Amino acid sequence: MSGSVAPRLSKIRTVLALVVLATIVVGTVLGVRMMSGAEADDVGGSWYAGYVDVTAVPRYAFEAGAPHPEGPSETGAEEAPAEVPSRADDVVLSFIVAEAEDTCAPSWGTHYSLDAAGYEMDLDRRIARLRESGGDIVISFGGAINTELAVACDSVDELIDAYGQVIDRYSITTIDLDIEGPALQDAESIQRRAEAVAELQHMSREQQKPLAVWLTLPVVPQGLSSEGAEVVAAMLEAGVDLAGVNVMTMNYGEARGDLPMLEASVDSLRSLHRQLGALYRQAGVALSDDQLWHKIGATPMIGQNDVPGEIFTLEDARGLNEFAQEQGLGRMSMWSLNRDITCGPNYPNTDRVSDACSGVQQDGVRFSELLATGFTGRAAGAAGTVTAEVSEETTPVVDDPETSPYPIWNEEAAYLEGTKVVWRGSVYQAKWWTRGDLPDDPVVNLWETPWDLIGPVLPGDRPMPRPTLPEGTYDEWSGEQTYERGERVVVEDIPYEAKWWTQGESPEAAAVDPDGSPWRPLTMDEVEKILEQ
Numbered sequence: 108m109s110g111s112v113a114p115r116l117s118k119i120r121t122v123l124a125l126v127v128l129a130t131i132v133v134g135t136v137l138g139v140r141m142m143s144g145a146e147a148d149d150v151g152g153s154w155y156a157g158y159v160d161v162t163a164v165p166r167y168a169f170e171a172g173a174p175h176p177e178g179p180s181e182t183g184a185e186e187a188p189a190e191v192p193s194r195a196d197d198v199v200l201s202f203i204v205a206e207a208e209d210t211c212a213p214s215w216g217t218h219y220s221l222d223a224a225g226y227e228m229d230l231d232r233r234i235a236r237l238r239e240s241g242g243d244i245v246i247s248f249g250g251a252i253n254t255e256l257a258v259a260c261d262s263v264d265e266l267i268d269a270y271g272q273v274i275d276r277y278s279i280t281t282i283d284l285d286i287e288g289p290a291l292q293d294a295e296s297i298q299r300r301a302e303a304v305a306e307l308q309h310m311s312r313e314q315q316k317p318l319a320v321w322l323t324l325p326v327v328p329q330g331l332s333s334e335g336a337e338v339v340a341a342m343l344e345a346g347v348d349l350a351g352v353n354v355m356t357m358n359y360g361e362a363r364g365d366l367p368m369l370e371a372s373v374d375s376l377r378s379l380h381r382q383l384g385a386l387y388r389q390a391g392v393a394l395s396d397d398q399l400w401h402k403i404g405a406t407p408m409i410g411q412n413d414v415p416g417e418i419f420t421l422e423d424a425r426g427l428n429e430f431a432q433e434q435g436l437g438r439m440s441m442w443s444l445n446r447d448i449t450c451g452p453n454y455p456n457t458d459r460v461s462d463a464c465s466g467v468q469q470d471g472v473r474f475s476e477l478l479a480t481g482f483t484g485r486a487a488g489a490a491g492t493v494t495a496e497v498s499e500e501t502t503p504v505v506d507d508p509e510t511s512p513y514p515i516w517n518e519e520a521a522y523l524e525g526t527k528v529v530w531r532g533s534v535y536q537a538k539w540w541t542r543g544d545l546p547d548d549p550v551v552n553l554w555e556t557p558w559d560l561i562g563p564v565l566p567g568d569r570p571m572p573r574p575t576l577p578e579g580t581y582d583e584w585s586g587e588q589t590y591e592r593g594e595r596v597v598v599e600d601i602p603y604e605a606k607w608w609t610q611g612e613s614p615e616a617a618a619v620d621p622d623g624s625p626w627r628p629l630t631m632d633e634v635e636k637i638l639e640q
Contacts, residue, residue: 108158108201108250108285108323108355108408108442152484153401153437156197156245157444157475161230162216163462167445169198170233170240196479197243197486199283199440200234202250203273205259211266213273217253221276234277243487246273247323249285257300258290266303274307274318280490281319281350291325291334301345308347319350319490321404321438326354327362328371329553330378336386336551343390348494351437353404354379356427358414369423372407373430378553379403380434385549395497397435402494404438405431409446409474410465411457420467424477432481437489439478447474504532512568518543521601521615525631527561534561540601540617540628576602576634586611595629602629 159169206214215224224230234244248270249255260266274282284304290296304320311318322342324335331339331354342349356372363371383399394402407419407427431439441447443462450457450464457466465474506515511529514520521542522528528535528546535546541557550556576597584596584603589610596603596614603614609625617624629637 108287108357108406152489153435153439153482154197154484154486154489155439155475155479155482156199156486157441157447157478158199158201158247158406160443160445160462161200161202161224161228162218163445165463166228169200169242169444170236196475197245198237198444199245199247201247201283201443202253202285203246203248203256204250204253205256205269207259208254209259211256211260211269213256213269221272231276243485244277244279245281245283245321245486246277246279247283247285248273249287249290249323251285251287255284255286255290255296255300257296257303258293260299263299263302263306266299267306270303270307274311280317281321281486283321283323283353285323286335286338287325287355291332291338294337297338297341298345301341301347304342305345305347317487317490319486319492320347321350321353323353323355323404323406325358326356326375326379327359328364328366328374328378329362330375330382331551333552336382339383339386340389340551343386343392349402350489350492351402351404352379352383353406353438353440355408355442356405357408357412357419357442358417360414363417367423368407368417368419369426372405372423372427376403376405376430376434376436382551385551388549389551392494393497394494398494398497400434401437403434403436404440405436406440406442407478408442410467411460413460415458418467421469421472421474421477424474428478428480439482441474441478444475506531506564508570510568510570511564512571516546518545521599521628523601523628523631523634529564532564534564535559536561539621575600576637580637584614586613590625602634603627604629 159167202216203213204215204217206212206217206220212220214220215228215230219227219230225232237244256269257266260269270282273279282304284300286297286300308318308320320342322338324331324338326335331352339349339352354375356375359366359371359375366374380396380399380403383402384394384396387394387399405427407424409419409424411418428439445462446465447469448464449469450461450466454461454464457464460466506529508515513527513529513534516528516530516535519542521540522537524537524539526537528537530546533547535558538557538559544557546556546558546560548556553559581595581597581602584598587610589608590596590605592605592607594605596605598614601614603617603626606625606627612625614624614626614628617626617628621627
């Protein structure tokens with residue numbers, strides 16, 4: 108998610124020294140009161156909190172629970188309504204980044220140090236007001252622009268200090284690490300971040316203070332990228348107890364294909380669920396399906412997305428919330444509360460993304476209300492949750508040849524592209540020639556496995572005949588014979604076709620080097636066509 112690109116308020120005034128001193132005094136007093144909202148309503152469970160772009164102009168009044176920015180926006184947005192909810196919501200304040208590319212010091216969007224944000228934006232005081240009214244904050248580090256602290260800091264100790272300054276100043280129990288852009292490709296920062304967060308969480312728990320850690324990562328309908336998966340794996344390997352992985356269900360680009368936005372978002376979450384299961388299993392942790400769903404968060408970009416043609420509608424919000432409730436997602440967010448309003452008449456080009464309005468006609472309906480429905484927990488209440496492995500033993504499924512619609516997978520057998528097998532109560536189909544690859548192997552990326560999961564074996568299923576070529580259809584392969592392009596042979600009943608002139612090269616080597624082998628195995632479709640002739 109991007110930070111604001113709108114103008115910022117502010118130059119440091121000549122009375123800097125006096126204001127800084129006053130801020131420190133106020134901060135000391137507020138430090139005692141910062142947790143009052145969370146303590147008054149310490150409810151765990153699934154929670155909702157919309158993102159607020161703290162430095163964007165017009166400034167969003169998160170502290171008052173107001174649904175719109177303060178007063179008319181530069182884009183013609185309507186004024187905020189006078190009524191204020193009796194209890195403010197939790198919000199995700201974004202983004203803490205490095206002051207400069209090579210400076211290991213936290214700032215709000217590079218524009219304000221923590222102290223400057225206190226006196227120029229009254230941020231500490233506004234957070235205290237939010238907490239007094241029953242709300243609370245999560246703070247997000249990173250984002251699509253500027254430099255994430257783990258990239259700027261040179262050591263784990265420096266990074267612990269930088270993160271710690273933010274955690275201590277704002278007395279937060281939940282942090283959100285938004286890792287995207289160059290930070291996804293920076294292997295050193297990924298490791299540095301994982302080690303620093305693991306130590307911070309360990310120290311917090313020793314002091315009987317919860318510190319929940321959420322990763323926010325880009326996603327497509329096929330799931331996390333390999334870089335995104337590596338960020339998760341590094342955290343688990345370092346010993347971080349992740350509260351969950353929140354994915355940005357937005358800006359899919361070409362990966363979306365012809366899918367509607369809601370369907371693309373649902374597919375993304377299902378893919379993430381499968382990937383998380385594999386990542387935890389690779390880390391030696393067994394979690395149930397329900398536990399995995401609870402470790403997933405969704406953050407759509409409401410209205411017009413950054414990618415032209417991608418528009419997340421109010422109906423999409425209703426559908427995503429319904430899916431989230433059905434599956435038991437642990438978190439729902441949105442980008443951003445600043446934008447949760449219809450653009451005014453002075454903003455005619457709604458195809459261009461605005462920081463202050465959604466770009467779609469909302470007719471008084473708020474995306475935040477639709478997405479928050481059913482999320483009754485609070486971030487602070489959920490922060491104390493510790494991940495526990497599944498304790499109950501499960502009886503492995505034993506496949507029965509008498510009721511399996513396809514042959515039961517055999518480690519020694521070779522399978523052509525398109526072949527269907529049964530394994531542990533499910534039907535799988537081979538994407539390419541394979542032998543010895545377990546159909547339910549916990550891989551993170553689908554391209555790592557030659558098998559597609561089709562679905563479960565159904566009651567009433569019975570064996571279906573497997574098509575095989577009659578004996579003598581093709582000659583057995585011989586290492587002494589030469590073969591021209593297009594000639595076909597069989598090896599252990601598997602038919603192959605020569606891609607070019609060859610002699611002495613076994614067709615079975617195609618499984619190891621399909622591009623370099625002069626042979627390719629026929630597909631099941633080709634076998635069936637031969638049988639029809």
